[in-house]
């Protein structure tokens with residue numbers, strides 16, 4: 001059976017871009033694979049330095065996984081920080097790759113351009129992600145378009161290690177859904193926590209309504225493209241055509257239709273989410289952490305032997 005792994009950072013409330021780009025595809029395919037879903041808490045530490053908030057976000061993101069339909073008995077759900085092998089392997093990879101290789105990372109360059117403090121952790125982000133993926137002999141990584149380069153980095157790093165020390169790591173492949181590769185935000189740019197243009201996945205009805213009503217509409221066209229480009233990810237073009245025809249020129253009505261369609265998806269999931277307690281989440285993470293640690297440790301024994309530190 002092939003292995004599937006993906007991760008989300010608990011750096012803030014998940015938005016519908018995370019859902020459509022990464023979680024929904026995961027839910028649609030994970031039962032056909034040996035699947036792993038990771039809470040990338042050490043990645044989140046590159047941007048979130050508030051321990052109270054981080055703790056809460058970790059609990060919330062697991063609740064989100066389960067609420068959208070991931071069965072923790074069928075997928076291994078765990079916290080990155082619970083498996084020390086991730087940071088250990090990052091160090092080993094760090095000794096193989098160059099600064100100039102990491103300087104090419106789009107995500108880093110984008111953060112640098114926006115004036116975000118260039119910590120060593122931010123720079124090394126792709127290497128930790130490579131360790132996440134390679135530790136578990138992952139075949140497939142379902143992600144949004146913005147993570148494509150990071151999966152390419154993982155392949156490059158696997159190749160470097162294998163060349164230096166012999167065949168050890170599998171080559172992972174990203175899986176990106178064409179339509180949902182880059183879900184637009186309320187301003188038409190990629191939806192992102194750091195751009196402040198998100199529609200929260202598990203916001204209250206009022207929060208979702210506020211975000212959708214705030215979508216920037218271009219008054220020159222007949223249909224509001226920023227609204228439509230999100231809407232078409234929830235309903236087929238043939239279902240939407242009559243709605244947009246009837247609402248021609250009336251952007252408010254199109255936005256109301258979008259709110260209703262988001263609510264139809266999120267409403268039942270929100271109810272399920274409310275029934276998942278902190279104790280449920282902690283039990284899932286304890287179980288998943290133990291299993292992930294055992295797998296990772298097995299891989300690390302091989303790695304330590306290959307590099308020569310295991311005497």
Ligand code: TYM
Nearest residue numbers: 006007008009017018021022040132143144181182183191
């Ligand atoms: P994060 O939390 O930033 O994003 C989580 C997932 O959501 C996708 N995504 C989007 N997809 C479509 N449209 C959007 N507007 C949009 N915004 C976000 C991202 O592509 C991602 O799939 N570095 C990862 C976390 C990670 C990871 C891993 C993923 C850490 N280790 C190992 C896979 C495998 C990230 O960007 O998380």
